[in-house]
Amino acid sequence: MEEVQTKLANAYDSYSKLFNSYDWALLLKAMMNHDITKNFNGSLEVAAQAVKAKLLIITSSNDLMVNPLPALQFAEMTDATPIYSRMIADISLRAVRWKNLKK
16 A cells, blocks of 8 residues: 555646646546436447547556546557557656656
8 A cells, every 4th residue: 555655646746747736637627527328328339430540548557537448449440550558657757757858
């Protein structure tokens, strides 16, 4: 349990330097409202049939906010290349830092 608490505290320290509470609120709202099945009567299968492009779907096994299963199922339905990683948080953090450096 202590290891989990330490990891969460370290993650919070890293992210809190990049995001304020408004950033977190807007990111959470965007994630909660993002629904690729909205225009397909809630059907992941119908949405997958509508996809014409090649997809790269990236998801994480250690994401505490988003269940990776629907993304992996969608990847399978669309013959997408899935990347299922434990490192996605680190990759995302590096991308945000790089983006901020470009400003």
